[in-house]
Amino acid sequence: MLRHLFKLIWNKKKENFLLISEIFISFIVTFAVFTLLVNFYRNYKKPAGMTYENVWTVNIGSTGLSKNKDSLLLVHENLKNALLSLPQIKAVSYTGNNTPFSNSSTMSGLSYLHHDVSRVDMYRGETSYGKVLGLKLVSGRWFENQDRAVKYSPIVINQVAVEKLMIKNPVGTVLGNKNENQLKIIGVVEDMKDKGDFLAPGPKMYTISDTGSVAYMSTILLKVSPDADANFESKVYKLIANSSKGSNVEIGHLTEARRKKNLEVLIPMIILMIISSFLIFNVALGLFGVLWYNISKRRGEIGLRRAIGASAFSVSSQLVGEALVLATFSLIIGSFFAIQFPLLHVFDLPAPIYLTSLFLSIVFIYLLVIFCALYPGKHAASIHPAVALHED
């Protein structure tokens, strides 16, 4: 029967061309949406690689601060000590503007042997930076004060960077050319999802701040105890504002920044899903309409099939089967295009994401087609053979 259905559809390929195209477009849209959803889901399931709860960011505008490095260092040190003297503050680290979940970023590049990795997120902080953000070491160690005076600039990198650089034993490896500033990996940390829960963490490197970089360290990361409330926040604000007179002080919470960052991804995704749903709904209506119309055109054929031995169930199954065969033609063409994405490494997503999406899209399209064909199929089964044969 399957061969018969393929033959029937193939012989009517010109008439079915539009329907096949409609299903093909639906498949491509579904594949795109599923690829995004699967990618987001995989990223969401990955560990955060950091602790964002009870971490505050304090951004200090530099206008009111001294331009002199030594006096700026002194201001930083005094403020840090004052903050650490508060019982609710567990750790403090000065850092640049590119705090996790912020819209700022500092990019750099890394190279090892013949592997160059560009667009590496670079974070600069103090020895306490890792403690404030709860970064988890995989191997090696975090920075110590004596790392500021060594031959090679020490860096800590994340696992993505290790994979991209293809280093077997990263700790102790020196990166870069001899002519350039060479970097020595002292530790590897878990991947920190600093762009939100739904985006994959990219390669990252962490460096320790020194006297030369003090001018750029205009943000303070504070790890506070869970009982730190709004009153305490106001106290911290006053303390920082008093020591940084003339500067704009802004206190933010990483949990809130993470929520906003997630929304930046979720809102376009929801809009895309709504638009796609409308498209799929229209295709479903079209499919339903065409199948219904086909049945009214094929009443004689249905009557004949009933006369020569088809039960009502066989007629209904045949109609659903024909719709599935049509979908199969579309899916074969669609899968040919979809499979190019992992083969050609489009968008640099891992192949399992595309393959999972391909599978889900195929299942979705088949379910959609079955859903659209069920009622017309049932209607076809109810056609009285004697009446249908007489009409023709």
Add this chain to the structure above:
Amino acid sequence: MIQLNNIEKVYRTDTIETLALNNISLHVEKGEFLSIMGPSGCGKSTLLNLMGLLDMPSRGDVLIDRQTTQQMPDAQLAHFRNSKIGFIFQSYHLINDLQVLDNVELPLLYRKSTAKERKERATEALIKVGLGNRIKHFPTQLSGGQRQRVAIARAIVGRPEIILADEPTGNLDSAMGDEIMNILLELNRVDGTTIVMVTHDANMAQRTHRLVRLFDGSQVL
């Protein structure tokens, strides 16, 4: 082979009740070639539909091969039609999107058979009606007479014991009509197939074993 006992068929709408067949009792012997004649609207096709289990009587019994058919569920009726009965229609009812061979294979799709077996039997049936050289053609590429021969091949491919033909020569000229009639007579004579044929043509009817006349839904004695 076919036994109709006190058959009555009433068509009902919201406002009108039409008596299409009134108290018909008929017995068709195995191997008999029976023709049914009567003016348009007298119930000939309705009677044929009841014999072919395409419709159910409002009253009375239809027995095929001594089996009562009234209580049979849809699937069993379908199986019964497939194995026992072949249909030939005035307007051929061929599927234009399928080749001649595929059209003839159709009844075999609804029973257990392999693709090879289906092809062999369909080819054999087409050779029997003289269309062995047209198996790859589409129905639209054939003349009316050839189409009706394809329909006959489709009716006999399942080797049914009964053939029900509803005005099989109605759309054909007399020469083509004769050709079709000869094939039916041959099937009846050689294979012993029981044939019931509805016709308007008295000459055709005279060539069959027995003639039953209907008028206003009743059998004319």
